[in-house]
Amino acid sequence: MKPFDVYAQTEETARAYFIRLRFAKWGGMPACEDCNCTAVYTYKSRHIFKCKMCLRQFSPTSNTPWAYRKLSFRKLMTIVAAFSINAQAISTRELCRNLGVQYKTVFVWLHKIRNELAERAKGFILSGEIEIDGSEYGGFIRPKNVKKKRDDHRKMPFRSNSRALTVVAARERGGSVRTWVAKHESDARSFIRDAISPDAVLFADQGVWWSWLRARHQLFTINHKEAYYSPEACTNQAENYFRALRIMERIQRHISGQYLDLYAADAAWRIERNKWTDKGGWSDAVSAMSRCGRSELAGYFQGRKRSLSLCQRDGTTKAWRPPSRSERLEKRVVADGGGLDEIGSARKPPGRRTWFDGFDYFEAQQIAADPSCIPNGAGVYTLWLSDGAELLNLVGFKESSSLPLWRTEHGVQVYVGETYDLRSRVLDHLLSNADRSTPRRTIMALQHSFGTLPDLLVGADRALTEASLTAWLSQRAVVGVKRCGYVKAEETSILLHAASPLNLVRPNPCQFGKFLSALRAEFNTEIGNGWPKAEAGWRPSRR
Ligand SMILES: [Zn+2]
Numbered sequence: 001m002k003p004f005d006v007y008a009q010t011e012e013t014a015r016a017y018f019i020r021l022r023f024a025k026w027g028g029m030p031a032c033e034d035c036n037c038t039a040v041y042t043y044k045s046r047h048i049f050k051c052k053m054c055l056r057q058f059s060p061t062s063n064t065p066w067a068y069r070k071l072s073f074r075k076l077m078t079i080v081a082a083f084s085i086n087a088q089a090i091s092t093r094e095l096c097r098n099l100g101v102q103y104k105t106v107f108v109w110l111h112k113i114r115n116e117l118a119e120r121a122k123g124f125i126l127s128g129e130i131e132i133d134g135s136e137y138g139g140f141i142r143p144k145n146v147k148k149k150r151d152d153h154r155k156m157p158f159r160s161n162s163r164a165l166t167v168v169a170a171r172e173r174g175g176s177v178r179t180w181v182a183k184h185e186s187d188a189r190s191f192i193r194d195a196i197s198p199d200a201v202l203f204a205d206q207g208v209w210w211s212w213l214r215a216r217h218q219l220f221t222i223n224h225k226e227a228y229y230s231p232e233a234c235t236n237q238a239e240n241y242f243r244a245l246r247i248m249e250r251i252q253r254h255i256s257g258q259y260l261d262l263y264a265a266d267a268a269w270r271i272e273r274n275k276w277t278d279k280g281g282w283s284d285a286v287s288a289m290s291r292c293g294r295s296e297l298a299g300y301f302q303g304r305k306r307s308l309s310l311c312q313r314d315g316t317t318k319a320w321r322p323p324s325r326s327e328r329l330e331k332r333v334v335a336d337g338g339g340l341d342e343i344g345s346a347r348k349p350p351g352r353r354t355w356f357d358g359f360d361y362f363e364a365q366q367i368a369a370d371p372s373c374i375p376n377g378a379g380v381y382t383l384w385l386s387d388g389a390e391l392l393n394l395v396g397f398k399e400s401s402s403l404p405l406w407r408t409e410h411g412v413q414v415y416v417g418e419t420y421d422l423r424s425r426v427l428d429h430l431l432s433n434a435d436r437s438t439p440r441r442t443i444m445a446l447q448h449s450f451g452t453l454p455d456l457l458v459g460a461d462r463a464l465t466e467a468s469l470t471a472w473l474s475q476r477a478v479v480g481v482k483r484c485g486y487v488k489a490e491e492t493s494i495l496l497h498a499a500s501p502l503n504l505v506r507p508n509p510c511q512f513g514k515f516l517s518a519l520r521a522e523f524n525t526e527i528g529n530g531w532p533k534a535e536a537g538w539r540p541s542r543r
Contacts, residue, residue, distance in 0.1 A: 004085065006077040014074040015047065019060050021286040032056060033063070033292060065112050065295035075099055079109050080289075084281035087274055089248040089266075104301070111262055111306075112295045116288040118265030119296075121179075126172040127197040132204045132213075133238035134185035137249065138257050139164025146420050163322065165257050165310075167245065167264045170195060171238045177268035181261045182311040185209060190315035203233045244271050257322045258308050355493040359480035361410055364430050364473050374423040375483050380490045381417055381426055383439060383502070384478040388412030394452040397501050397512055406498035410478040415439045415502040416494045418487035426479050433466050433534040439502045440469055442516055445523035462531040 006014050020028035031038040032051035039052040048059045061067050069076060078099060083090050096106040144150045168188035171177045178195045180188040186209030193213065196202070202219045204210040213219050220233035229236060245267040249255050255263050273281045297306055309317035359382065362373055385391060388411045399405055406413040415438075419425035434441040444465065447458045455475070457468040484490050495506045504513050504520075 004078070004081050006081060007074060009074065011072050011074050014072070014077050015060070018073045018077055018286075021283050022060050022064075022066075022290045024283060024287055024290075030060065032058065063292055063294075065116055065289050065291070065293070065298070067294060068298070071101065071105065071109070075101065076109070079106060080113065080285050081282060083110060083113055084273070084285045087270070088244065089251040089270075091251055108297055108300045111259060111300075112297050113285055113289060114259075114262040114266045115296050115306075116291065117269045117285070118262055120288050120291075121176070121265055121268060124176045124178055124195070125197055126170055126176060126178060126195055127200050128175065129173040130196055130200050130202050131171050131173065131235040131238040132168070132192060132202055132210065133235045133242065134166045134168040134182075134188070134207075135242040135245070136164045136166050137245075137255060137260055149420065163257065165260055165308075167242070167260065168192070168311075169238050169241050169264070169268070171241055173237055176272055177241055179261070179264040179268050180311045181264060181308060186212075187313045188311045189213065190313075191311050194315075203235055205235055241267065241271055257320070258306065261308055355490075355497050356406070358482045358484070360482070361478055361480045364475075364477040364479065367426065367430060367479060368474060371423060371427055374426050374479075374481055376421065376423045377483050378420045378485060378487050379418070379422045379481060379483040380487055380494065381419070381422060381482070382406075382413050382480040382494070382500075383415035383417075383429060384408075384410045384413050384480065386411035386476045386478065388414050388476075391453060392501060395446050395450050396515075399499065403497075403499050403508065403510075405501075406494075410480070411476070413480075413498055413500060416491055416498070416500050418491040420487070422481050422483065426481065430473055430477065430479070431470055433462075434528070435534045438504065440466075441523070441528070442502050442504070442520060443472075444469060444528075445516070445520040448523045448527060449519050458527070460527060460530065462534070466534075 006017060009017070019030055023029055023031050025031075026038050029038040030040050030042075030049045032040060032049075032054060034056060035051055035053045037051065037053055041050040041052060043050075048057050050057045061069055066076070071079075079095065082095050082098075090110065092103060092107050092110060095110075096103045099106065141153060143153070166182050166185055166188075168180045168182060168185055168191075169177055170179075170192050178192075180191050182188045185207055189209060189212050193216065196217070198216065200217055202210075202213055202217050204213075204219060204221055206221050206223050210219060210221065222228070222230055222233040222235060228234060228239075245264060248263055248267050252263070273284065298304070300306070305321075307319040307321045310320040312318055360375075361384075367374060389405070389407070392405075392412065392414070415429075417425065417429075428436040429439060432440075434444060443453070443456075444458050447453045447456050453472070455468075456472045458465050482490070492507055494500065495503060496508060500506070501512055502516070504517055506513060
């Protein structure tokens with residue numbers, strides 16, 4: 001009988017087959033484990049046995065990880081068959097659909113099998129030539145939506161975060177694989193030492209922490225920057241194991257850190273087992289499950305969730321669980337200085353808002369003193385000058401009745417912009433340099449042409465000009481910020497209602513804008529292009 005044939009059989013046949021595999025130690029005959037004898041009574045009315053020596057009653061699943069099953073033997077054996085017959089990985093969802101049972105049922109049974117394989121593998125001692133390596137799992141950081149804000153996650157320090165775990169594997173060439181889960185490769189060293197025989201020869205990459213193993217063993221290292229294989233050393237069989245685990249991660253779509261050690265042991269078993277026949281894997285999985293005692297995952301449905309045993313550097317293990325959602329949110333609130341907006345608290349209903357509603361205003365000096373007063377995130381911002389009306393008169397701006405200036409107690413609004421990162425954009429305008437801010441360059445161009453703006457020096461010395469403009473803005477600038485989505489549409493609606501004289505690119509035609517463009521071109525030819533590269537001014541910090 002092939003493993004999958006069991007599903008076509010009756011429950012009676014499936015049970016008989018289960019008993020043959022379960023009691024394989026006693027030649028497939030039901031036996032009392034206490035007395036180690038096969039002399040048992042059977043009952044006509046019930047599916048249990050009774051030992052003739054100690055008179056203990058037992059079932060095929062008593063006192064094993066199979067105990068208290070509710071699934072039929074037919075379905076149970078099909079789960080084991082599907083588990084053992086797959087070359088790469090078994091998808092829990094697929095199996096539960098095929099069997100017509102709940103997802104969690106299959107999930108727990110598969111994990112029970114994996115757990116037994118993992119427990120059994122803890123007794124393996126590796127010898128001969130052993131390859132050691134580690135690989136990181138989990139801790140994925142979602143890339144930023146906007147391309148210019150993305151970090152290269154292949155590079156430090158963006159590679160992984162505190163949620164990432166490392167699977168360390170020791171693979172005997174042509175033999176078994178042992179696996180451990182740790183925060184860092186080096187934490188598993190003492191576990192590796194305990195799992196290999198003294199005469200073993202080790203191969204590893206050039207991680208400095210491996211040289212610790214030289215005290216007892218011969219260790220050959222390979223520099224992966226130069227080659228993957230050299231006649232002296234390679235860790236390709238260990239890499240091959242990690243490839244199997246990656247495929248498993250892909251088929252499962254996600255591997256929770258809590259069960260990473262089980263998946264690691266599963267992949268180790270699978271990679272070793274692939275040379276066997278179908279039946280070999282089947283009976284091996286059943287025999288691993290047929291030990292005495294209850295499964296570590298028993299009570300899963302009653303709320304007894306398993307935790308991962310994480311290897312520590314001192315040779316002990318620590319129970320580890322991924323942080324819960326509330327713990328994760330708490331951490332982020334602390335990291336953001338208590339800004340509840342940052343964690344996506346409920347958005348206010350839109351209500352009857354108009355284009356000028358919803359702005360918070362900050363003076364330039366206040367922002368310079370504490371940039372964190374500006375919220376971080378997507379939105380629009382407006383730049384105001386307290387004496388903007390007079391200043392604009394000095395440079396020949398004529399207010400039109402169709403597009404009036406936006407005036408409030410903060411002065412006159414001169415510029416509007418949209419961004420995905422309000423804080424750094426506002427700081428660009430107030431504290432940075434003309435390369436990072438259009439209105440800064442425009443104001444410089446105005447002063448260069450007219451020279452009528454008070455207390456503002458514009459000249460060939462770049463540092464002096466930038467400092468002068470920063471001081472000039474700090475005296476009179478006010479910034480209004482509004483966090484919102486659809487930032488481009490918000491910006492456009494403001495441009496359509498308010499004059500925003502310093503916005504050169506705008507949806508409505510504007511004579512003053514063309515005039516300013518000409519002034520800026522002139523300024524760039526005469527001064528701006530001759531300037532040295534801007535000094536690194538204020539740089540936005542990555543959240
Ligand atoms: Zn007995």
